[in-house]
Amino acid sequence: MPQVVIVGGGMVGLSLSLMLAKANIRVKLLEAIKYPDILDAELQEYHSSFDARNSALSRRSVQIYSKLGLWESLQQHATPIRQVHITEEGGFGKARLLAEQENVENFGQVIENAWLGRVLLTQVKKNNQIELIDGIQVTALTQDNAKVTIEALRDNEKIKVVSDLVIAADGRDSFCRQALGIDADVHDYEQVAIVTTVQTSKPHEHVGFERFSALGPLALLPLPGEKRRSVVWPVKKGTEQQWLGTENDQKFLDALQHTYGGRAGKFEKTGKRFCYPLSQVLSHKQASGRVVLMGNAAHTIHPVAGQGFNLCLRDAEVLVRFLSNQLKTSSDIGSPHLLKQYEQARLVDQKRVIKFCDGVVRGFSNQNPLLKLVRNTGLVAFDIVPGIKPMVANYAMGLKA
Known part of the structure; x- marks a missing residue:
């Protein structure tokens, strides 16, 4: 019987399974989607895709992957962020964070999701502590004082899995x-x-940019290739179709140009645009009996500051620490009391990140001239008041969680 069952094999589920395996905990990983066949040889033949979606990894997240022995492979398609610029369209305020002023090499790394997924999946498949079952649909979850039982279907075959502990990482709409x-x-x-990737006439020079506009908060992040940049641009629901489709490529590039200005030179090329509805989903509980919620099943937040995935990795790191301590004392790894302790231990970090992201979205969405004046005055203060930048930088890098 596996010690832990993880339901959901996205980026969080794959990462968590590798963390648990490193702690010598046996894992059964269940994923509804059928994974592609990826071999080590295919990793060597990987080429950056212009349409690739990306994640901004904080320094803490990079440290987590380094401890797993994965960063050497991951960094092949990652780009460091050495500066962060924050401005508002039509405003006078601006704030900058410089890595060298904070005595760090960078604030984090932007990595292509396609590459991150390939590396994680390859390592999971090679790890003899992890049993991976994909293409499986969970149909029931029940528990008693001693165990958790999962019923599922795979290729019309009924499967039952019993475990001491279930970690539900099955997304925002968690079954x-x-x-x-x-x-x-x-x-x-x-x-x-x-969400897309663009090419500009000027190099990105490892600058990440957050530009607040009437359309929504535009994030531009550096990617491998000196002129490639990742775009995440939340726009008002119902307006997205005008930005999608190849027939709207130039219209999208023109809108970027108008909002961003000439700092990047000319926006020359755009990849396929993907779109995702944005909501905040906060579970009332993250631990119930022998089941703990993880990732978007526990908390789905706005991507405005790129903190969601990094928060999930910190959650996973702490949970593994709790479970490892249980093993050292030969204690029950699925103890409901232990899982409640984990939940309490993570609340401060989670609430801080959730409040910050939600506050930024709501604060910058209002175009009232007086509020805009207050926001820009705040950006100026951020840039000149001593002590603020180091505190914000440490939180952004995940080092004060």
Whole structure:
């Protein structure tokens, strides 16, 4: 019997399974989607895709992957962020964070999701502590004082899995959360994130840029290749279709140019645009009996500051620490009391990140001239008041969690 079952094999589930395996904990990983066949040889033949979606990894997240022995492979398609610029369209305020002023090499790394997924999946498949079952649909989850039972279907075959502990990392609309009867607070931001990759005439010089505009908060992040940049642009729900499709490529590039200005030179090329509705989903509980919620099943937040995935990795790191300590004392790894302790231990970091991201979205969405004056005055203060930058930089890098 596996010591831990993880439901959900996305980036969080794959990463967590590798962390648990490194702690000598046996894992069964269940994923509804059928994974592609990826071999080590294919990793060597990988080429950057112009349409690749990306994640900004904080320094803490890089440290987590380094401890797993993965960073040497991951950094092949990662780009460091050495400066962060924050401005508002039509405003006078601006704030800058410089890595050299904070005595660090960089604030984090932007990595292509396609590459991150390939490396994680390859390592999971090679790890004899992890049993990976993909293409499996969980249909029921029940538990008693001693165990958790999962019923599932795979190729019309009924499967039953029993474990000491289940970690539900099955996304924003988590089946496991619903099966447990756990409610969640849902806030629809009435926004849709437009995600793509662009090419500019000037090099990015490792600068990450957050530009607040009437359309929404535009994030431009550096990518491998000196003129490639990642775009995450939340726009008002219902307006997204005008930015999608190859027939709207130039219109999208023109809008970027108008919002961003000439700092990047000319926006020359755009990849395919993807869009995702944005909402905040906060579970009322993250631990129930022998089941703990992880990733978007526990907390889905706005991507405005790129903190969501990094927060999930910190959650996973702490949970593994708790479980490892249980093993050292030959204690029950699925102890409901232990899982509640984990939940309490993570609340301060989670609430801080959630409040910050939500506050930024709401604060910059209002175009009232007086509020805009206050915001820009705040950006100026951020840039000149001693002590603020180091504190914000450490939180952004995940080093004060």
